[in-house]
Amino acid sequence: MEEAILRVKLAALKSEHRDLDDAIDVLLEQASQDQLQLARLKKRKLRLKDEISEIEDRLLPDIIA
Numbered sequence: 001m002e003e004a005i006l007r008v009k010l011a012a013l014k015s016e017h018r019d020l021d022d023a024i025d026v027l028l029e030q031a032s033q034d035q036l037q038l039a040r041l042k043k044r045k046l047r048l049k050d051e052i053s054e055i056e057d058r059l060l061p062d063i064i065a
Helices: 002-029 035-059
Strands: none
Touching (some): 002 035
């Protein structure tokens, strides 16, 4: 049961990560970039990446051979 919940959360986080990537690209293309907004989006994207990695580690634990 917990695995299913983690997989749903993982999918949502990956989707949000892609959306942030798109938003960052749009901001970078604008002539008058909002540097503060850009920094906030990049910081949020990094936090999402960390959360994604943590969930993936819980779903696929390392096997010590």
